[in-house]
Amino acid sequence: MQNIHQTACRKLVKHFKLYNELFNPQQRRLLRETTVQRRTSFSGKMAPRNSSRNLRVLLDMDGVLADFEGQFLKRFREKYPHDPFVPLDERSGFYVTKQYYALGQDIGTKAFGIYEEKGFFLDLQPIDGAIEAAREMAEMEGVDVYICTSPIKKYTHCVVEKYQWLDKHLGKEWMERMILTRDKTVINGDLLIDDKPNITGGMNPPKWQHVLFTSYHNRDVVLQDGQIRLDGWLPHSRWRDILEQKRQEISEQ
Ligand SMILES: [Mg+2]
Numbered sequence: 001m002q003n004i005h006q007t008a009c010r011k012l013v014k015h016f017k018l019y020n021e022l023f024n025p026q027q028r029r030l031l032r033e034t035t036v037q038r039r040t041s042f043s044g045k046m047a048p049r050n051s052s053r054n055l056r057v058l059l060d061m062d063g064v065l066a067d068f069e070g071q072f073l074k075r076f077r078e079k080y081p082h083d084p085f086v087p088l089d090e091r092s093g094f095y096v097t098k099q100y101y102a103l104g105q106d107i108g109t110k111a112f113g114i115y116e117e118k119g120f121f122l123d124l125q126p127i128d129g130a131i132e133a134a135r136e137m138a139e140m141e142g143v144d145v146y147i148c149t150s151p152i153k154k155y156t157h158c159v160v161e162k163y164q165w166l167d168k169h170l171g172k173e174w175m176e177r178m179i180l181t182r183d184k185t186v187i188n189g190d191l192l193i194d195d196k197p198n199i200t201g202g203m204n205p206p207k208w209q210h211v212l213f214t215s216y217h218n219r220d221v222v223l224q225d226g227q228i229r230l231d232g233w234l235p236h237s238r239w240r241d242i243l244e245q246k247r248q249e250i251s252e253q
Helices: 002-022 025-045 068-079 096-101 105-114 130-139 158-169 172-177 239-252
Strands: 055-059 143-149 178-180 191-194 209-213 228-230
Touching: 055 130, 055 239, 068 096, 068 105, 096 105, 130 143, 130 239, 143 172, 158 172, 158 178, 172 178, 191 239, 228 239
Parallel strands: 055 143, 055 191, 143 178, 191 209, 209 228
Antiparallel strands: none
């Protein structure tokens, strides 16, 4: 080992002598300056070590882009006009059927059937300002937007209609952004805008920060650690500020 080291040192000395013999001091300075310039220009094309990356925003569909609650009540009242129902301003708890089961076993069963019917998910009306906000967000420089939605277990109509809804309201190019999952915690994102107060799953904690989108059922829910509330999409909504703040956090990491 020592011999190898000695040989390497002798070669280095030999090359250093050769270098000094070949180039005069002015030429050696020029060579050093050229090398530094090449390094600088190369690193200039690379992203700085802590540079910001794109912000990844996950948008829930039902209750955030599409008016699930309004459509549910409308359909229920049309189909069962003589049955008791829960007005929107009396909604509480994430699962609408749970509240209907409290009115009677048969009412709960009827409620369940409402959103399993063909056309329910396709006919959902967009929430006010949601389509405009989603488009604006997707066009923002440095922001990647995905749709992150959980189909119901009886998926026959729901899955295909979620794609159709996205196509109808936002266009074919949005198909690329669709993420269908029953477990949103395993999806990698920076922000998840979702109306469900407690989102649990295989990844604890998830990588994203939860922005709780206000809906009738979650108005009185107390925010948990790290959650932020977003009250809607309309003009004075703070969604742009929330994205900007998260982008700032990422750039400081
Ligand atoms: Mg939802």
